[in-house]
Amino acid sequence: MKKKTSKKVLTAKTPPPSGEVGRGPYSFFADVFDVVRQIPKGKVTSYGAVAAYLGTKLSARMVGWAMNAAHTAKPKVPAQRVVNRNGMLTGKHHFATPTAMEELLKKDGVTVKNDTVVDFKKIFWDPSEALAL
DNA sequence: CTCCTGACTCAGC
DNA sequence: GGCTGAGCCAGGA
Numbered sequence: 001m002k003k004k005t006s007k008k009v010l011t012a013k014t015p016p017p018s019g020e021v022g023r024g025p026y027s028f029f030a031d032v033f034d035v036v037r038q039i040p041k042g043k044v045t046s047y048g049a050v051a052a053y054l055g056t057k058l059s060a061r062m063v064g065w066a067m068n069a070a071h072t073a074k075p076k077v078p079a080q081r082v083v084n085r086n087g088m089l090t091g092k093h094h095f096a097t098p099t100a101m102e103e104l105l106k107k108d109g110v111t112v113k114n115d116t117v118v119d120f121k122k123i124f125w126d127p128s129e130a131l132a133l
Numbered sequence: 134c135t136c137c138t139g140a141c142t143c144a145g146c
Numbered sequence: 147g148g149c150t151g152a153g154c155c156a157g158g159a
Contacts, residue, residue: 063140
């Protein structure tokens with residue numbers, strides 16, 4: 001079974017996005033920003049988690065793409081708290097400096113080693129659970 | 134208007 | 147158990 005791919009669920013998950021749909025008449029970017037901004041300090045989440053919350057889990061790429069705009073969005077969005085499913089700082093290269101991301105995370109109390117969040121699973125913040133629609 | 138790229142993820146070999 | 151291919155949506159040229 002290769003590692004714990006179980007995670008949550010792939011096929012039979014995705015809660016009914018019925019109630020959240022009407023909550024964001026804005027672009028999909030606004031939704032991402034809103035969720036990311038609600039990430040508690042010292043916690044991190046993954047693109048897929050946000051994507052799943054928005055109902056676009058099939059397109060986690062768009063979440064990352066939205067983060068690109070987050071860099072210019074206001075107020076600033078803690079994009080450093082958003083990493084890939086492995087906890088690796090994939091987007092650190094897009095920050096002002098290649099070390100800005102891990103620096104910010106460290107300031108938040110998150111341990112980063114080798115461009116990867118330590119105990120990522122432990123400090124993982126699930127929007128679907130936190131926001132609980 | 135059409136083609137390509139992109140900070141991901143899953144399934145297949 | 148690691149690498150490759152394909153899918154997704156949106157924005158830029």
